[in-house]
Amino acid sequence: MRLSRSALSSLPAVVYRPRFDPALLKSGILHLGCGSFHRAHQVAATQAAIHHAGDDGLRWGIVSATMRRPTLTDQLRQQDNCYTLLTREPDGTVASVMAAISEAVFAGGDPGALIGRIADPLIRIVTLTVTASGYHITAEGRLDPESDAIREDLSRPFPHTAPGILVAGLDLVRQRGGVPPVVLSCDNVAENGDTLRQVVMDYAALRGDDALSAWIGAHVVFPNTMVDRITPPFQEADVEDARRLLGGVEDAIPVSAEPWFQWIIQAFDGERPVWEAHPGTRFVRDVGVFERAKLQMLNGTHMILAYAGGLADLPTVAEAATDPALGAIATHFMRHEQSAGVALSEEDLDSYAAGLMTRFCNPGIAHDVERIGRNGSAKMAARVIAPMRENLEAGRPVTGAVLLIACWIRWFALHEQEALEIGLTDPRADALRQICADARDDHRAQAEAFLAMEEVFGPPLPDHDGQVAAIADMLRRLSDGDVRAVLREVAKA
Numbered sequence: 269m270r271l272s273r274s275a276l277s278s279l280p281a282v283v284y285r286p287r288f289d290p291a292l293l294k295s296g297i298l299h300l301g302c303g304s305f306h307r308a309h310q311v312a313a314t315q316a317a318i319h320h321a322g323d324d325g326l327r328w329g330i331v332s333a334t335m336r337r338p339t340l341t342d343q344l345r346q347q348d349n350c351y352t353l354l355t356r357e358p359d360g361t362v363a364s365v366m367a368a369i370s371e372a373v374f375a376g377g378d379p380g381a382l383i384g385r386i387a388d389p390l391i392r393i394v395t396l397t398v399t400a401s402g403y404h405i406t407a408e409g410r411l412d413p414e415s416d417a418i419r420e421d422l423s424r425p426f427p428h429t430a431p432g433i434l435v436a437g438l439d440l441v442r443q444r445g446g447v448p449p450v451v452l453s454c455d456n457v458a459e460n461g462d463t464l465r466q467v468v469m470d471y472a473a474l475r476g477d478d479a480l481s482a483w484i485g486a487h488v489v490f491p492n493t494m495v496d497r498i499t500p501p502f503q504e505a506d507v508e509d510a511r512r513l514l515g516g517v518e519d520a521i522p523v524s525a526e527p528w529f530q531w532i533i534q535a536f537d538g539e540r541p542v543w544e545a546h547p548g549t550r551f552v553r554d555v556g557v558f559e560r561a562k563l564q565m566l567n568g569t570h571m572i573l574a575y576a577g578g579l580a581d582l583p584t585v586a587e588a589a590t591d592p593a594l595g596a597i598a599t600h601f602m603r604h605e606q607s608a609g610v611a612l613s614e615e616d617l618d619s620y621a622a623g624l625m626t627r628f629c630n631p632g633i634a635h636d637v638e639r640i641g642r643n644g645s646a647k648m649a650a651r652v653i654a655p656m657r658e659n660l661e662a663g664r665p666v667t668g669a670v671l672l673i674a675c676w677i678r679w680f681a682l683h684e685q686e687a688l689e690i691g692l693t694d695p696r697a698d699a700l701r702q703i704c705a706d707a708r709d710d711h712r713a714q715a716e717a718f719l720a721m722e723e724v725f726g727p728p729l730p731d732h733d734g735q736v737a738a739i740a741d742m743l744r745r746l747s748d749g750d751v752r753a754v755l756r757e758v759a760k761a
């Protein structure tokens with residue numbers, strides 16, 4: 269039997285499932301980016317909120333849209349939008365069935381319909397998980413007018429990028445004199461709400477509509493949020509695990525996640541689900557400290573594990589984090605470099621860092637470093653360069669950041685020589701590979717040209733030449749020999 273609404277009553281009693289009839293859901297939220305993270309995070313919190321509110325909660329069904337994945341939305345529809353969340357504890361897996369998605373929509377073929385939906389008066393909240401690269405921002409957090417996707421978007425009848433879709437939808441709301449939905453970014457972007465507001469306003473202005481840009485700035489609320497749950501991509505084994513835990517009921521699209529769940533949302537006026545019914549969700553006045561701690565200490569450390577792990581033949585985060593040398597480097601980097609500017613007590617920083625390393629080592633989470641390494645050019649500024657700059661200004665060492673950047677450059681250099689054994693995905697991949705081709709074997713020239721990309725690294729770093737020299741030296745060491753030996757030396761130093 270395939271998982272669906274009618275199969276819910278056949279599930280083993282221990283399996284958590286919706287305590288409402290999913291057929292009665294109305295759509296009150298529109299989501300852009302129906303991927304694994306959304307299904308493991310926001311949908312779980314929305315389901316808890318619906319449970320909490322009883323019948324009144326039924327208006328918070330989610331229209332979950334994707335521009336890229338028709339197969340996933342097809343499969344969701346075949347299962348009445350029900351799927352299994354597999355919570356991977358270090359010593360076992362727990363299955364929960366999710367059913368808070370009211371409509372699964374592939375919008376790639378018809379972005380106009382999706383845009384129309386943003387202006388539906390019943391949609392009170394538009395949420396997004398389109399990843400950092402989906403914002404098309406410069407290191408300063410402004411819309412990058414040179415981005416190929418944005419340029420292409422402006423020449424099309426209907427936009428395909430998230431900023432373009434939001435602008436077109438909000439334009440419709442304005443033309444109809446409606447009340448705009450709250451736009452809630454759930455991406456790992458620094459000051460995600462403020463940044464999204466700026467990007468959307470920039471996009472409207474780039475379309476030549478300054479009045480719309482000003483209207484958005486004045487009337488649309490973009491709360492900041494911090495989201496956190498490690499969600500590895502789908503693996504075939506997930507299907508088998510779901511079948512076993514669901515007592516033989518088949519689910520083609522389960523999603524795995526770690527037990528940890530955190531969602532910190534800047535309080536906003538307006539109707540919303542009682543998301544705080546889900547443990548780990550909080551509404552606060554200022555998200556800043558949570559966001560900085562997470563972006564720098566979790567996401568930044570993920571990057572060093574990914575780029576160094578990828579070169580040292582440690583293919584998953586858990587293997588990279590449990591490697592004695594790289595694990596020690598990551599622990600030190602997280603606690604002593606990446607905590608720069610995070611306004612928490614020393615004690616809180618210690619326990620947050622210890623908790624993160626335990627999460628990274630969770631053997632139930634199969635998270636490939638190749639995945640975490642994607643789109644580094646869009647992640648570098650907020651996650652790595654901000655604390656690095658602060659450390660340099662305070663005269664503190666930046667050994668980990670230098671290693672991280674050198675490893676990242678090395679991925680492109682090896683890729684350019686067709687010698688990188690894992691995949692490389694980045695919105696600026698062509699330009700970065702070209703730098704490596706032009707400066708083949710000249711490590712200084714490579715480091716200099718990478719760091720000169722202000723849209724990635726921002727303005728020159730303090731003692732910029734010193735940083736270029738340190739990165740070039742690390743590139744030389746990484747290319748000379750055994751990467752694991754280099755990691756052991758760095759760990760000892």
Ligand code: CS2
Nearest residue numbers: 495496497498499567570640
């Ligand atoms: C990861 C994140 O791919 C990445 O950039 O660092 O997806 C990370 O797993 C999540 O932010 C955890 O909440």
